Amino acid sequence: MSMPTYEAMFVNRAETPPEKIKEITERIKATITQDDGEIFLSENWGKRKLTFEMKGCRDGNYSRIVFSTKPAFIKELNKSLQIDDDVIRHIIVKTPKNAGKTLEKNEKEGSDGEKKVEVAKVEEVAKVEEVAKVKEVAKVEEVAKAEEVAKAEGVVKEEEKTGKEV
Numbered sequence: 001m002s003m004p005t006y007e008a009m010f011v012n013r014a015e016t017p018p019e020k021i022k023e024i025t026e027r028i029k030a031t032i033t034q035d036d037g038e039i040f041l042s043e044n045w046g047k048r049k050l051t052f053e054m055k056g057c058r059d060g061n062y063s064r065i066v067f068s069t070k071p072a073f074i075k076e077l078n079k080s081l082q083i084d085d086d087v088i089r090h091i092i093v094k095t096p097k098n099a100g101k102t103l104e105k106n107e108k109e110g111s112d113g114e115k116k117v118e119v120a121k122v123e124e125v126a127k128v129e130e131v132a133k134v135k136e137v138a139k140v141e142e143v144a145k146a147e148e149v150a151k152a153e154g155v156v157k158e159e160e161k162t163g164k165e166v
Contacts, residue, residue: 005068031076044061047060055088
């Protein structure tokens, strides 16, 4: 029976040195593998601005690990991340059954797999940008309609005041 696949995302304080972030990541990976777990992907996204302040921090270093392990281990991993002072926020979610195998396959493919992932990311960004443009156009059209209505109402009021058509 295969173990479920999980994705852990955690945010370290911006001041945390890269060596310490690597140490935290390696400790988590070692804990996962000692419990017969398997690591599919481990990546550090670097320093990014947080959407809102967390524990007095405006920036944080994001890290992500995709792995499979026994469900009982997740509680232990959660506790480990909660007590670490350098980790300001974390989340662990269960992923679809084949997510880990797909990631592992892409890593084995090498540059082709990496290119496919990069193309997928670029396409995703393009879709997001396209949606943003559509929303922006819709807002502009909405404002134009509102201005037309306001102008038409102004003309009607002007006609009422003067008693003749303008």
